[in-house]
Amino acid sequence: MVLGVMGQRRSGILLPITALPSPFGIGDLGPAAYGFVDFLDQAGQSFWQILPLNPTEGAYQHSPYSSFSAFAGNTLLISPELLVQDGFLSEKDARDLPRFSIARVDYDNVAPFKRELLARAYEHFKHNHQLHREFQVFVRKNDFWLEDYALFVAIKESLKGLPWINWPKALKDHQEGALSDFTSSFQESTTQAKFLQFIFFRQWERLKRYCQERGIQLIGDMPIYVNWDSADAWVDPRNFKTDDQGLPRGVAGVPPDYFSVTGQRWGNPVYDWDRLRESGYAWWIARFKHNLRLYDYVRIDHFRGFVQYWEIPWGEPLASRGAWREVPVDDFFATLKRHFKCLPLIAEDLGIITDDVRMIMKRHDLPGMKVLLFAFGEDLEKHPYLPHNFERHCVVYTGTHDNNTVQGWFDHDATAKEKENLLAYLNRPVCAQDVHWAFVDLAMKSSADTAILALQDVLGLGQEARFNKPATTQGNWQWRLLTTQITQRLTQKLHDLTQESHRIIHR
Numbered sequence: 243m244v245l246g247v248m249g250q251r252r253s254g255i256l257l258p259i260t261a262l263p264s265p266f267g268i269g270d271l272g273p274a275a276y277g278f279v280d281f282l283d284q285a286g287q288s289f290w291q292i293l294p295l296n297p298t299e300g301a302y303q304h305s306p307y308s309s310f311s312a313f314a315g316n317t318l319l320i321s322p323e324l325l326v327q328d329g330f331l332s333e334k335d336a337r338d339l340p341r342f343s344i345a346r347v348d349y350d351n352v353a354p355f356k357r358e359l360l361a362r363a364y365e366h367f368k369h370n371h372q373l374h375r376e377f378q379v380f381v382r383k384n385d386f387w388l389e390d391y392a393l394f395v396a397i398k399e400s401l402k403g404l405p406w407i408n409w410p411k412a413l414k415d416h417q418e419g420a421l422s423d424f425t426s427s428f429q430e431s432t433t434q435a436k437f438l439q440f441i442f443f444r445q446w447e448r449l450k451r452y453c454q455e456r457g458i459q460l461i462g463d464m465p466i467y468v469n470w471d472s473a474d475a476w477v478d479p480r481n482f483k484t485d486d487q488g489l490p491r492g493v494a495g496v497p498p499d500y501f502s503v504t505g506q507r508w509g510n511p512v513y514d515w516d517r518l519r520e521s522g523y524a525w526w527i528a529r530f531k532h533n534l535r536l537y538d539y540v541r542i543d544h545f546r547g548f549v550q551y552w553e554i555p556w557g558e559p560l561a562s563r564g565a566w567r568e569v570p571v572d573d574f575f576a577t578l579k580r581h582f583k584c585l586p587l588i589a590e591d592l593g594i595i596t597d598d599v600r601m602i603m604k605r606h607d608l609p610g611m612k613v614l615l616f617a618f619g620e621d622l623e624k625h626p627y628l629p630h631n632f633e634r635h636c637v638v639y640t641g642t643h644d645n646n647t648v649q650g651w652f653d654h655d656a657t658a659k660e661k662e663n664l665l666a667y668l669n670r671p672v673c674a675q676d677v678h679w680a681f682v683d684l685a686m687k688s689s690a691d692t693a694i695l696a697l698q699d700v701l702g703l704g705q706e707a708r709f710n711k712p713a714t715t716q717g718n719w720q721w722r723l724l725t726t727q728i729t730q731r732l733t734q735k736l737h738d739l740t741q742e743s744h745r746i747i748h749r
Contacts, residue, residue: 253686253693253745254289254461255282255700256643258306258709259319260347263725266359267342267352271445272321274725276452283456285733286740288747290453291461291694293643294543295319295446295536301403304349304719305710307465307543308510310394310472313387313532315442318356324445329370330363346720363441364434380440386528387473388436393421394473396431400424405471407488416477446536457747461588461694462537464529466547467494467510474525475511481518481525482511485556492553495561496544499593500616502713505552505561512553515569523577530578530585538586545589545608548574549599575606588637592616612638612690614681615645618656618663628667629688638690640681640699643709647698648678650705678702686743693745700736701727 262269262278269275282290296309297316306316325331340355342348367373381388397413398404406413412420425432453460468474470490475482483491490511498505518526533540542548549571554564578585589603591610603610617627625631632638640648646655652674656664664680665672672680678699685693698707698721710718740746 250747251691251743251745252288252747253695253740253743254287254291254459255697256291256639256694257697257723258293258643258719259295260293260306260719261697261709261722263344263723264321265339265342266322266336267340267355268318268347268349269722270319270321271442271449272323275321275449279449279453279456279458281728281733282458285736286746287736288457288745289459289461289539289692289694291541292463294463294465296465298719300349300353302469303715304347306463306719308469308508309465310398310469311387311391312468312472312474312529313384314391314439314473315446317360317438317442318353320356320360320438320442321445322359324448325359325363325441329372330366330441331359335359335362343722344724345722347722349720360438360441361434364437367437376444377437377440380443381436384439384443387532388439390477391439391473392432392435393425394476395435396428397424399431400428406476407471414476450536459538460536461539461541462533463541463543464533466542466544467508467512470509470511478525481514481521483514483553484511490556492555492564494547494551495554495564496552496593497564498562502561504713505564506713507554507559507561512551512567515574519570519573523574526574527578527581530582534582534586539588540586541588541590543590545591545603545610546593546595546599549602550596571602575602592642607635609636609692611642612636612688613640613642613645614638614684615641615648615651618660618667622663622667629684629690632688632690634689634691636690637692637694638685638688639694639696640678640685641696643696644712645696646705646708646711647696647703648681649675649699649702650708652677654705675702683739686739686745693743697723700732 257278258269259271259275260269262274264270264272264274279290294306294309295315296306297311297314298304298306298309298318302308322331322336326333326336340351342352394406397409398406401409413424450460479488485491492512493507494510494512495507496505548569550566550568552564553567554561585606587608589608589610591599591603592613612627612632614627617625622628629638645651652661668680679702681699682695685695707721709721
């Protein structure tokens with residue numbers, strides 16, 4: 243798979259939906275998203291890369307990589323302004339707002355506000371038959387995941403958020419009679435859960451069409467793991483390694499690396515790949531099919547987990563005490579290729595990457611990632627993330643959602659040796675406040691077919707704009723773009739650099 247036609251040079255911007263401006267306390271799929279697409283078009287960009295769109299929750303600090311569904315959409319991203327346009331809310335509903343921060347997402351206040359607003363939209367829907375037929379079509383088309391998801395959400399709400407492993411046995415074990423009785427008693431709750439998914443995907447499809455009309459392609463992000471307390475694990479826990487009590491035998495994470503000297507214990511259940519293989523990888527086939535409908539390309543987070551995964555015993559608090567386990571990767575990808583003519587994937591191959599992972603990527607023609615922020619601590623001749631060592635078939639990033647911004651890194655994290663190496667590599671003087679443009683320039687003018695720039699690095703923002711700090715649980719996933727930060731001057735400067743780097747696609 244090549245991003246675009248063979249040999250085409252293209253570029254794009256990494257910006258999560260939650261980070262868009264909005265009067266409702268969190269970025270959404272409304273007017274600001276369309277405005278951002280216009281900016282990408284005017285700046286000569288070809289891609290918009292986002293983070294996972296799955297539901298988030300407060301128990302996991304609203305991390306988009308920790309969700310209770312691999313298929314559902316995050317209803318916090320539904321645009322109230324579009325609900326007004328479609329007749330699901332009145333203008334008054336969208337006008338009487340709490341005083342939200344414009345610079346940070348305050349999830350504790352945004353989540354209950356959005357829930358109340360969306361419940362009001364559902365009430366409007368019940369008395370408006372205009373879209374009922376379209377809703378029923380959506381329900382039938384997504385029945386393979388939607389029915390179970392709606393039940394999961396409704397049961398969880400009725401039990402005040404109790405994890406499914408602690409539900410009454412009949413519901414926990416997915417017994418048909420118990421589920422039928424529950425559905426009869428809580429039909430309103432399950433229908434509302436389906437309605438909100440209908441609205442989310444309806445708004446997403448409209449935004450995606452707008453992107454297509456302007457030649458902007460979407461790069462989505464698929465976390466390799468799901469939560470144990472998820473609809474996916476509840477529906478078929480046999481897809482995961484479990485013990486006699488129905489609890490995970492092992493959980494996912496990574497050994498010590500760049501981000502953490504003790505490793506990271508993510509806590510997600512690890513897959514039972516023998517069981518998945520017996521089923522013909524049915525769950526994974528459905529998941530890939532779903533994601534490839536949503537996005538033009540999919541970045542697989544923690545790709546190496548398809549080759550080997552780090553398994554930490556369930557009761558072990560330290561990630562460093564885990565072990566690598568093998569995955570039937572060749573059989574898995576052979577199965578995928580029988581179901582998909584094209585697999586437009588990007589492999590997130592950061593961290594500890596062994597030759598077998600590289601071999602699988604090469605065998606299946608999967609581009610990996612090069613992150614410039616990692617490139618200046620070692621040998622300037624040999625480091626694989628320095629542009630002169632790139633193969634064309636890769637995606638270069640200034641930084642990722644897990645890094646500090648370039649300016650934040652230079653001002654607070656970079657060692658004297660890294661700064662010395664950076665200036666030696668650039669072979670020219672650079673003012674401290676212009677370091678971000680030096681990184682943008684390196685990425686854009688590199689030989690990589692695809693360059694993705696974190697928007698914070700294009701804007702030259704400091705560490706206050708960092709989106710996530712791995713192995714921490716406070717202050718993440720909150721940064722937001724201000725409407726004043728994207729100017730015509732910035733747009734033109736990025737367009738000129740894109741043109742100079744031969745990355746503009748004439749549409």
